[in-house]
Amino acid sequence: MENGLIALAAGLGAGLVTMGAASGIGRITAAAAEATGRQPEAANDIRTTALIMSALIEGVALFCAVTCFLLSGNVG
Amino acid sequence: MNKFLLILFYFSLAIPGANKSSNDLHPTDHHVEKVDGEYIMHHIQDQTTFEIFNPFDWNDSNGDHYYFTKKIYLHKNEWNKLSNIPFLNNYLNWKWNPSTSLIPETDNDQIIVSKQLIMMVLASLIIILLFKIGYKKDKKVQSGLGNLLEVFVVFIRDEVVYPNMGEKQGRKFLPLILTFFFFIVMLNLLGLIPGSATSTAFFSTTVALALITFFTYIIFGNKDFWKHIFATPGVPFWLLPIMIPVELIGLLTKPFALSVRLLANMNAGHIIILAFIGIIINMKSPWVALGSVPMALAINLLEIFVAFLQGYIFSLLSSIFIGMAVVEHEHH
Numbered sequence: 534m535e536n537g538l539i540a541l542a543a544g545l546g547a548g549l550v551t552m553g554a555a556s557g558i559g560r561i562t563a564a565a566a567e568a569t570g571r572q573p574e575a576a577n578d579i580r581t582t583a584l585i586m587s588a589l590i591e592g593v594a595l596f597c598a599v600t601c602f603l604l605s606g607n608v609g
Numbered sequence: 610m611n612k613f614l615l616i617l618f619y620f621s622l623a624i625p626g627a628n629k630s631s632n633d634l635h636p637t638d639h640h641v642e643k644v645d646g647e648y649i650m651h652h653i654q655d656q657t658t659f660e661i662f663n664p665f666d667w668n669d670s671n672g673d674h675y676y677f678t679k680k681i682y683l684h685k686n687e688w689n690k691l692s693n694i695p696f697l698n699n700y701l702n703w704k705w706n707p708s709t710s711l712i713p714e715t716d717n718d719q720i721i722v723s724k725q726l727i728m729m730v731l732a733s734l735i736i737i738l739l740f741k742i743g744y745k746k747d748k749k750v751q752s753g754l755g756n757l758l759e760v761f762v763v764f765i766r767d768e769v770v771y772p773n774m775g776e777k778q779g780r781k782f783l784p785l786i787l788t789f790f791f792f793i794v795m796l797n798l799l800g801l802i803p804g805s806a807t808s809t810a811f812f813s814t815t816v817a818l819a820l821i822t823f824f825t826y827i828i829f830g831n832k833d834f835w836k837h838i839f840a841t842p843g844v845p846f847w848l849l850p851i852m853i854p855v856e857l858i859g860l861l862t863k864p865f866a867l868s869v870r871l872l873a874n875m876n877a878g879h880i881i882i883l884a885f886i887g888i889i890i891n892m893k894s895p896w897v898a899l900g901s902v903p904m905a906l907a908i909n910l911l912e913i914f915v916a917f918l919q920g921y922i923f924s925l926l927s928s929i930f931i932g933m934a935v936v937e938h939e940h941h
Contacts, residue, residue, distance in 0.1 A: 606650075
């Protein structure tokens with residue numbers, strides 16, 4: 534019973550984190566693409582900003598992924 | 610002299626500590642029926658054995674159940690015995706394992722040379738050779754290999770370091786950031802070769818790299834940087850007991866995030882590839898390979914992109930963090 538719950542928690546957690554991170558990075562990319570379309574000469578600045586923000590979101594997502602990974606180590 | 614001491618200090622960080630004893634690193638070989646989490650975890654750990662593809666081992670001549678594999682043991686031969694070093698052997702032959710006790714044990718053991726250490730030395734040698742061969746000092750316009758390297762160097766200088774640190778401070782820290790970039794990219798790319806190991810997928814490497822960034826902005830941080838931490842301008846004094854711990858935690862989070870990001874990105878790709886290949890063994894049918902091998906190949910190609918991206922992200926974030934600490938900015 535407990536093993537099943539731990540496995541469920543790890544799997545669900547990883548999935549939820551992915552949903553959140555994907556939504557965040559998708560929004561950033563959409564905004565960056567739109568901004569580049571409006572102002573192509575600022576493409577370099579926009580790309581750098583978008584990459585930094587994506588990296589920050591990815592950092593949070595990876596912390597949660599590592600947590601889920603450690604959690605899944607407790608199964609069985 | 611100061612600079613030399615600083616460089617020595619940085620080098621001391623790069624020595625991987627907390628080595629397990631060689632018995633833990635190399636458990637007894639057993640025949641694997643199933644690729645599960647435990648098996649994958651064992652394979653992404655640091656080991657003292659290289660497993661290299663050998664086409665002549667079709668009948669498992671070593672008797673270790675690893676077909677088509679030549680194992681290179683780093684710990685079974687004598688070349689890294691400390692007693693080989695004359696005169697110094699009495700002072701150097703101690704083995705320290707912090708996970709069992711904090712007291713160094715005296716034991717005539719070998720210097721533990723693991724996979725990741727070999728890969729790091731290899732990567733450094735390759736980078737040094739590339740620049741020695743590629744860069745021609747007497748030529749104004751580089752050609753061939755030098756041209757390729759120049760693209761990366763100029764990109765890091767103009768797109769990463771100078772916008773974040775400015776020309777004056779950027780010139781000072783450019784060698785550090787360039788070293789980060791080339792070292793990480795080379796380690797990531799070497800890790801994609803089957804049979805080798807990715808050094809950047811182990812905590813001892815990534816934490817050492819992140820600590821270099823950490824100590825750089827601690828040591829070179831100017832007055833403004835420390836003022837923003839201990840007496841943030843524009844904040845009422847009764848808020849300072851809350852603000853100072855938050856700022857100090859923020860100081861420590863940066864290297865932590867840097868190291869975990871690099872490690873998790875590198876490990877994730879390896880785990881996915883191993884899981885795709887493991888499906889073939891778990892399903893016990895060779896026809897699964899038709900589906901899973903192209904998918905593993907696609908992930909491998911993605912990994913090449915990720916290798917460059919992670920080197921870029923690491924150097925970008927390092928230059929931002931160092932730039933925040935060293936750049937003089939006007940007050941508003």
